[in-house]
Amino acid sequence: MENTRRKFLKSAAIGTVGLSLTSWTSKAVQMGDVSTREGTKPIVLSTWNFGLQANEAAWSILSKKGRALDAVEAGVRIPEGDPNERSVGYGGRPDRDGKVTLDACIMDELSNIGSVACLEHIKHPISVARAVMEKTPHVMLVGQGALDFALSQGFKKENLLVEASEKEWKEWLKTSQYQPKVNIENHDTIGMIALDATGNLSGACTTSGMAYKMHGRVGDSPIIGAGLYVDNEIGAATATGHGEEVIRIAGCHLVVELMRQGKSPQQACEEAVMRIVKLTQIRKKNLKDIQVGFIALDKQGNYGSYCVQGGFNYAVHDAMGNRLIDANYYLK
Structure with missing residues (x-):
């Protein structure tokens, strides 16, 4: 009894x-407390304010139970094809030789990956990266080889240097001082990560790189594990900002591994940024010259972000709508 x-x-x-x-x-969900949002899917996150429009394209696929891979490709193609967007794709700022060189990578739920780097004359490098993933035995093509492959796949060769970017570059040549402005020339990437209705993750990252870089410079954006990483059992992360610093810590792989260890997406992003802060201090560099931001999404649809200093924002689209969020940051 x-x-x-x-x-x-x-x-x-x-x-x-x-x-x-x-x-x-x-x-808590009504109040927007992301740390308590369980089972939020589908959902898509992307870096910077142009992520709002990119998210709309991705959401049109996700909301119809489409695949996350298709959504992220469609999403990032929006800023890639915008001649007024100066840091991604067509209209991107050139290197110091006046050449627009593009980098991109894509990763699906099965750990299939594709990447291109230092690609010229092709408006949508993310789609070339997907073609590398699906139609070659390789995971990365660069330079002339990437262009030759793109042309063989039917991509159109175009002049990507729009008049406004060319004018800025010629003005820069008068001094040729390479001092990228944080959150402007460093604002150089759209990274997108998505969780679809079936619970699968994918990600894409694409950029024209830092303005007036040395010809041939490649940042973190096309490097799997640096600018993007997806583990379908755990979560996904993507990065933006000073690519050299992201590469230094294999940033997005680190974020996902921290989530594997039990950290929330927010905690994982914060710890990755603190690694960058620590190494910057060890190397006696000025932290004010560096901006790096991470966004992360776990398998349950929880998300987080963190950056070195203020000014970074990211867009989130789920069933509650599409909105822009200012990321929290270290350097107050």
Whole structure:
């Protein structure tokens, strides 16, 4: 009789706690507390304010139970094809020789990967990266080889240096001082990560790189594990900003591995940024000259972000809508 009573009291207590947690979680979701958002899918995140428009394209696929891989490719193609967007694709700022060179990578839920680097004359490097993934035995093509492959696949050769970017470059040549401005020339990437209705993750990252870089310079964006990483059992992450610093810590792989160890997406992004801060201090560099931002998404649809200094924002689109969020940061 006593055992029966104890079982009844235990069941009642568990039921009460369950109701309380459900009520609290619902309230937290309404308040926008991302750390408590369970089972949010589909969902897509992308870096910077142009991510809002990119998210719309991705959401049109995700909302119809489409594949995350298709969504991220379609999403980042929006800024790639915008001649007014000066840091991605067509219209991107050139290197110091006046050449627009593009980098991109893509990764799906099966760890299939494709990448191109230092690619000229092709408006949508993300689609070339996907073709590398699906139609070659390799994972990365660069330079002339990447262009030759793109042309063989039917991509159109175009002049990517728009008039406004050419004018800026010629003005820069008067001094040729390479001092990228944080959150402007460093604002050089769209990274997108998505979780689809079936619970699969994919990511894409594409850029024209830092303005007036040395010809041939490649940053983190086309490097799997640096500018992008996806592990379908754990989560996904992408980065933006000073690519050399992201490469130094294999940033996005680090973020995902930290999530594997039990950290939330927010905690993982924060720890990755602190690695960059620590190494910058060890190397006696000025942290004010560096901007790096991470966004991360776990398998349950929870997300987070963090950056070195203020100015970085990211876009989130789920069933509650599309919105821009200012990331928290270290350097106050």
